[in-house]
Amino acid sequence: MGALCEAVLGRADLATDARFATNPARVAHDEELTGLIELALAGRSSAEVERRLDTAGVANARMRTMAEFAAHPQLAARGRWADVGTPRGEVTALLPPVDVPGRRPRLDPVSDLGEHSAAIRAELGLPEDR
Known part of the structure; x- marks a missing residue:
């Protein structure tokens, strides 16, 4: 959580904020947390956000078109x-997405x-x- 808050969002203070300290707390404050994340990432390109996430070691994946x-x-x-x-x-x-050993779909x-x-x-x- 610290790497995401500091290196990606530029908001190290969020890592120690009681509203977001645990998963249940983050869920309870989801709307507020989502707003803070959107504000921190506004104006950044998806490539920049992806680079920041990778540099910080935060697992991520880009949504892709078909x-x-x-x-x-x-x-x-x-x-x-x-x-x-x-x-x-x-x-x-x-x-199909599931493989059965020894059988080809x-x-x-x-x-x-x-x-x-x-x-x-x-x-x-x-x-x-x-």
Whole structure:
């Protein structure tokens, strides 16, 4: 807490403020604390805040857009992408987030619209599609 208050927020006094000394106290004073943090960071770029957090040794992660998330190098490094067939050609899909040892997730080709309609109708005992 001290590193965040002093090196990142420039408010060393907050580290000893009784309103924020414990997690329950911070939760009880969340609105006030959020306002103080926003005030301390106002006018700073996200790159500057990230640099301050890293320098202070405060764990952090930047919120990313969907495009930034998809381009993150760790997804490729960890083999999280797979090609999946579709009626209009192959697309790249993200694998499910959980790995089961010894099993690769099954990513079957995407069905075309109506591809299985006749079989489903037959299985349900419905008349053929008109």
